[in-house]
Amino acid sequence: MKTRKIDMSLSEADMTPMIDIVFQLLTFFMIAINFENTKADERVKLPRDMLAKPPEVKPEHELVLNFGFERNEDGSKKNAIPTIFYNDRYVEVGQLTADLEQEKRVMEALHGKEVIDKVTVLIRADSEVPTGLVQQLIKKCQDNGFSKFSLRATAEEK
C-alpha cells in the first residue's frame, strides 16, 4: 500500500499586517475614549440644545449631581418622583443635606477651607424634572455653602 508523505516543515504566517491593524485599532480606541464623561449618568436624559458646547476651561473643582428618574429597561419611569443618583443610591432632594455636608467636608479636607467658593455644582437634570425641584436642589446646595451653579445639556447639531 502506498502512503503519501506529509511535509511537516512549519510555515510561519506573516504577522505584520495583523499587528498593523491591531495598532490602528488600539490608537483609534485610545483617542476615542473619553474619561472625562465617566461622571455622566446614562439614566439621565439631558435636554438638548444648540448652544450647549463643552466648556473651553474646565472648572477647577466641580460637584456633579445627576438628577433624574428611576427608569425601566424600556425607558419608562419606574418612579414618578425624580431623585439624585448619589453613590448607587436614589436620594430625594429633601434628604440630600447630609450627603452635601459630607461632600463639603471632604472637599475642605482635601483642598482647604476656601475651596467651597471655587466649587461649581454641575446639575445634570433630566429634561422632564420639574423646575421647582431643580430650584430646591440649588437652594439646598446654597444652604451648604456652594455658590456656583451650571445646568448641563447635550449639544445638538442641526
Add this chain to the structure above:
Amino acid sequence: MQLTASQPTGTKVDVPMAPMIDIVFQLLIFFMLNLKILAPEGDFSIHLPQGEAKGENLADVAIKVGLRSDADGNLTQLTIGNRNLGNDEAAFERLNREIQQIVGRPGNPVVGDIEVELDADFETHHRHVVKAISSCTGHRDPQTGAVTRYVERIKFAPPRASRA
C-alpha cells in the same frame, strides 16, 4: 590608514513577538470595553440663583421671562415682561429675537449689565427652562454655526409653590 569594517555575522535575531501581541490585545480589549459613545455636553452658568444668594443686585437692567405650565409640566405660555410669546418652538425663537432687540448690536458694552430673571412654574419641565436660558444666552447661525452671545447673566426668581 586602514579602515576595518566590522564583518556582518549574517545571523538573524528573532525578536519574540508573542508577548507584545498579548499585551497589545489586552490593551485593545480594555479600551474597547471602556469606550462609551456619548454626545458632547455643554453647560449654562447661572449667576446668583434664587436672587438672594449674596444679597446684592448686580444688574442694572433685569428682563423678566416667565414660563407658565400645566400640572403635567407642559409649557402653556412663555412671556417676556407682560407679553405672551406663545407655547411652541416658535415662542423660543420669538424670545430670542426680543432679547436680541433689547441687547441691540452684539458686543454692546451695556450687555454686561443686563440680567435675565426666569420665573417658571414649579411643574415646568426642565427642558423648557434650558431652552429659555439658551434663547436668552445667544443665537447660533444654522448655516455657519457661529454663535452670537446676548445675555450671560441668568438667575431664577424665587421658586413658586407646587400645585400638588
